[in-house]
Amino acid sequence: MSIAEILLITVIFSFILFLTYEQVKLLYRRHLKSYTSEIENYLESQELTLLEILHYPRKEDWGTSPFPKPPKFRFSFLVIEINGTLANWNDQKYIIIRTNEGKSIWLEVDTTYFKKPKLTFKAGKEDKKIKSHTEFQDITINHVTENCPACTFKLDKSDNECPDCGLIFK
Structure with missing residues (x-):
């Protein structure tokens, strides 16, 4: 084996390791991370007190949402399969934060490959x-x-x- 072959194998192996690492990081951010520390920091900066965190908005909750309701099925031309796991390039997750002041704050977590998650906090619309x-x-x-x-x-x-x-x- 020549040095060029060893270098090529090393580069390919490093690239596969990098993609595997990014896939694991993305799956963690989308499905396992709770973002509790970020929520607490935001509420502290707004001088609000945390009452509860709802990770999955219900159908009734979307009436007071500051974000548009996402479609049930999303079609994308760019679906990536790495290590046997299918994932879209971009994904949104919504979290409702209730405070003891009677306010609801919505958090949109936008995760994309090779980027940090983008967190968008918005106050919920007033419920009648x-x-x-x-x-x-x-x-x-x-x-x-x-x-x-x-x-x-x-x-x-x-x-x-x-x-x-x-x-x-x-």
Whole structure:
């Protein structure tokens, strides 16, 4: 074997190792990384307190989303197969962050091969349905007819507490 052949094999092997490393890094960022530290840093800079993190938005959540709802199926001409794993070149993931101030903040994680993930934080649109009963804390409700005054949840006559928002009736 000549030095040129050894050099060529080394370059090819290094390139395959590099692509494998990038594939593992991309799979980690797309499927395993929770981005909790980035979320906490953002909330700290905005002087907000974390209540909960929802990693998979539900169908109802997209009504208040500042981002357009992604299609269920996406077609791409560029699909890469490395080490038997298919992956699109670009992928978006959405995370909902709830704060105790009653705000919802959306995080879009845009991952692309050979790049760091791009994190975009946006405040969610105001929901017409009241999510917390803080406005009703000092009000005593003696008689409830059919719906909760805080969240319009349908109630039974025997309910002393709203099962949806937790508002207590006296």
